[in-house]
Amino acid sequence: MNPFKGRHFQRDIILWAVRWYCKYGISYRELQEMLAERGVNVDHSTIYRWVQRYAPEMEKRLRWYWRNPSDLCPWH
Structure with missing residues (x-):
């Protein structure tokens, strides 16, 4: 099932906005x-x-x- 089916805006625009909000804390x-x-x-x-x-x-x-990169190398 495509979660973007029936959306007014393209998938890439939606994902771009969500990513920038979550990663950089930009206001709406x-x-x-x-x-x-x-x-x-x-x-x-x-x-x-x-x-x-x-x-x-x-x-x-x-x-x-x-993930935190230090989690990938447990021997350090």
């Missing part, structure tokens, strides 16, 4: 401005809904990637 309004500068008009409340819906799944899938 700042993200709204950044997207507008790139020609994508989206309301900050829409970005909020994207984060609520997609961030938990993104975190689950990328948890291994975001």
